[in-house]
Amino acid sequence: MSTTFELVYAVILFLAIYIQVFFLLLFFEHKKKISPKNITPTLAESEKLSVTFLLPAWNESKTVCGTIQSILTVDYPKDKLHIIVIDDGSKDDTWEILQQYKDHSQITLIHKENGGKFTALNAALPYVKTDLVASFDADTKIEPNALHKAVPHFVHDPELMALGGTVLIDHPKSFAQKAQEIEYQTFSFTKKMLGFAGAVLVVPGAFAMFRKEVFDKVGGYRHAYLLEDAELTMRLHSHGFKIDHCHDAIVWTKGPTTVKGLFKQRLRWSYGFIKNAVDYRYMFLNHKYGNFGMFTLPMSVAAYVLLVFIFSYSVYKVSIALIATIQKIILVGWGGFEFGRWDPFFFDTKATTIMSLFIYTAIITGFFLGRYISRIKKKNFHNIPYFIVVYGYIAPFWVMKSIYSWIFGKKVTWR
Amino acid sequence: MNWKRYLYTFIITLFIFTFAIWISNKFNDEKIDSLRGLGNQISLDILSAETRFSLLQKTSCEHIVDQASSTIGFNTELQDLASRIKFMENQLGYENTDVVSLKKNYILLQIKDYLLSKEYHDRCKQNTVSVLYFHGYDCKECSNQSIILDKIVNDYPEIRVYYFDLTTYTPALATLASVFKVTKTPSLVINDKVYVGFQDLQKVESYIPEIKKWKKEKEKLKNTATSTATSTKKK
Numbered sequence: 001m002s003t004t005f006e007l008v009y010a011v012i013l014f015l016a017i018y019i020q021v022f023f024l025l026l027f028f029e030h031k032k033k034i035s036p037k038n039i040t041p042t043l044a045e046s047e048k049l050s051v052t053f054l055l056p057a058w059n060e061s062k063t064v065c066g067t068i069q070s071i072l073t074v075d076y077p078k079d080k081l082h083i084i085v086i087d088d089g090s091k092d093d094t095w096e097i098l099q100q101y102k103d104h105s106q107i108t109l110i111h112k113e114n115g116g117k118f119t120a121l122n123a124a125l126p127y128v129k130t131d132l133v134a135s136f137d138a139d140t141k142i143e144p145n146a147l148h149k150a151v152p153h154f155v156h157d158p159e160l161m162a163l164g165g166t167v168l169i170d171h172p173k174s175f176a177q178k179a180q181e182i183e184y185q186t187f188s189f190t191k192k193m194l195g196f197a198g199a200v201l202v203v204p205g206a207f208a209m210f211r212k213e214v215f216d217k218v219g220g221y222r223h224a225y226l227l228e229d230a231e232l233t234m235r236l237h238s239h240g241f242k243i244d245h246c247h248d249a250i251v252w253t254k255g256p257t258t259v260k261g262l263f264k265q266r267l268r269w270s271y272g273f274i275k276n277a278v279d280y281r282y283m284f285l286n287h288k289y290g291n292f293g294m295f296t297l298p299m300s301v302a303a304y305v306l307l308v309f310i311f312s313y314s315v316y317k318v319s320i321a322l323i324a325t326i327q328k329i330i331l332v333g334w335g336g337f338e339f340g341r342w343d344p345f346f347f348d349t350k351a352t353t354i355m356s357l358f359i360y361t362a363i364i365t366g367f368f369l370g371r372y373i374s375r376i377k378k379k380n381f382h383n384i385p386y387f388i389v390v391y392g393y394i395a396p397f398w399v400m401k402s403i404y405s406w407i408f409g410k411k412v413t414w415r
Numbered sequence: 416m417n418w419k420r421y422l423y424t425f426i427i428t429l430f431i432f433t434f435a436i437w438i439s440n441k442f443n444d445e446k447i448d449s450l451r452g453l454g455n456q457i458s459l460d461i462l463s464a465e466t467r468f469s470l471l472q473k474t475s476c477e478h479i480v481d482q483a484s485s486t487i488g489f490n491t492e493l494q495d496l497a498s499r500i501k502f503m504e505n506q507l508g509y510e511n512t513d514v515v516s517l518k519k520n521y522i523l524l525q526i527k528d529y530l531l532s533k534e535y536h537d538r539c540k541q542n543t544v545s546v547l548y549f550h551g552y553d554c555k556e557c558s559n560q561s562i563i564l565d566k567i568v569n570d571y572p573e574i575r576v577y578y579f580d581l582t583t584y585t586p587a588l589a590t591l592a593s594v595f596k597v598t599k600t601p602s603l604v605i606n607d608k609v610y611v612g613f614q615d616l617q618k619v620e621s622y623i624p625e626i627k628k629w630k631k632e633k634e635k636l637k638n639t640a641t642s643t644a645t646s647t648k649k650k
Binding site (some may be wrong): 013014017018021022025026029131135197287290291294295326331332345346348349351353354355358 | 416417420421423424425427428431432435436438439440442443446449476498502506558559562565566613616
């Protein structure tokens with residue numbers, strides 16, 4: 001039993017190292033494209049295309065005005081910036097609050113029966129008359145220069161169909177928010193690298209831009225097990241459309257405040273991803289779908305497996321140590337505990353440990369590279385422990401639960 | 416699609432993978448070497464003590480008793496060697512050939528130390544208590560017994576506990592086991608008496624009468640220490 005375990009462990013470590021090396025190679029290959037000495041586009045170029053923001057809202061009476069204001073203050077010609085707010089049958093006074101904008105030249109209001117986020121987005125699509133469409137989330141704020149950063153990508157590359165923005169956490173206060181702050185900074189790295197490879201995993205619903213014609217070609221949003229942004233991204237890849245990531249179009253979101261809320265959100269994401277990936281399984285390791293099929297999809301699955309495996313293994317080791325300690329206390333009482341000697345002889349120098357060390361170093365490097373790429377200056381390293389606790393010890397549970405729900409056909413709901 | 420990138424990644428990953436294995440082997444080889452060195456050192460110490468015994472055949476034990484501290488030195492060295500060998504066993508596996516040969520060497524050193532301390536006890540009437548502990552591999556009662564014996568060694572450094580893993584075959588060990596007719600594990604041999612099966616802390620202490628004496632002495636020391644402390648309080 002031990003040798004099969006060692007073999008599985010070795011394969012898993014090999015895959016984990018492979019993934020990290022792949023990302024780092026992408027970075028070295030393309031790092032010139034990130035450096036600040038980029039050719040800055042002219043103002044005409046960065047304002048050439050018109051944009052409509054789609055803002056679905058459900059019981060967002062407290063946040064919807066702040067979000068609308070944030071979009072209105074974006075640095076962009078007023079006649080090229082529109083917002084469509086869709087009230088998806090809110091039970092609170094969201095619709096009443098929205099009435100203050102009913103005569104606003106840049107804003108269109110739509111009211112409909114509750115049907116879910118994807119129905120709200122689809123309801124707005126027929127009203128879009130601009131070149132570009134941007135999906136946006138209700139509790140998010142956008143940087144004023146975001147469009148100046150994002151639009152030139154569409155102007156310079158006629159083949160570009162979709163562009164994901166960089167999402168960061170706004171003033172994290174709670175345990176869960178601090179963990180997410182670090183997490184989103186590592187995303188900045190991985191998403192950018194995947195963008196270079198034309199293999200973006202998800203253009204985030206919080207801020208993603210599309211050419212309007214994309215929806216005419218592939219259809220609107222789908223239910224997609226409550227993960228419509230991931231499904232749309234997969235659908236676009238299946239049509240061979242080009243998708244990229246904009247590392248300096250930044251939006252700020254709050255993220256779930258409680259660990260419980262975060263768990264629910266991530267459970268939905270994991271479950272949604274699994275179900276959608278199963279629907280698009282023909283793209284797996286299929287070179288017809290480029291790096292998305294050959295790398296991104298397998299990597300995501302591998303990441304789930306890795307997380308569950310490593311977590312189970314640590315739990316196993318900790319339980320053994322715990323049982324041994326309890327046994328010792330039962331037999332001889334409390335005294336006689338030796339603290340580890342600081343002798344290099346007793347350092348763990350197994351090959352697997354050295355490989356794990358490499359992997360952790362690579363992940364931390366990715367975190368710092370993500371900060372470099374998105375030019376994040378704020379020093380928030382003290383939040384790294386929160387990140388480690390949530391993603392080392394809590395994440396495996398939502399992954400395992402989502403796998404369980406998938407296998408046993410249980411439904412996962414939104415709130 | 417850039418196939419080259421996948422190839423380069425594979426090559427670099429393979430390199431990192433084999434490098435980790437290589438460097439791990441290097442570290443382990445160094446550790447094994449250091450253990451052989453330690454074993455050799457202990458071997459030399461034992462040889463030196465045996466030689467001194469032979470030289471001072473019938474003459475006074477005072478000469479040897481004077482050097483008492485140096486013989487007690489072995490015990491900690493042997494313990495240190497034992498804990499390092501155990502660590503290597505965890506790192507490299509029970510069946511690793513280097514680990515097995517280190518264990519055999521260690522068993523021989525223990526037996527020699529036992530014989531030496533027996534002679535010391537017989538000739539010079541010194542108070543050394545030796546406990547022979549025979550255990551197996553993967554035996555639940557044995558790990559419990561080890562815990563108890565570790566505590567005894569910690570509390571009373573005058574007691575020498577020799578750990579013999581019966582599953583490691585070496586002729587001297589087989590002979591030792593047959594001398595005391597030990598077949599089952601765990602088994603304890605204290606003062607030439609054999610105790611088979613798990614013995615808890617109280618039982619083990621009861622087999623070693625000297626412990627009662629030492630406990631009393633320790634209590635006395637503690638009491639005198641506190642009483643002198645109170646007497647120096649300022650009035």
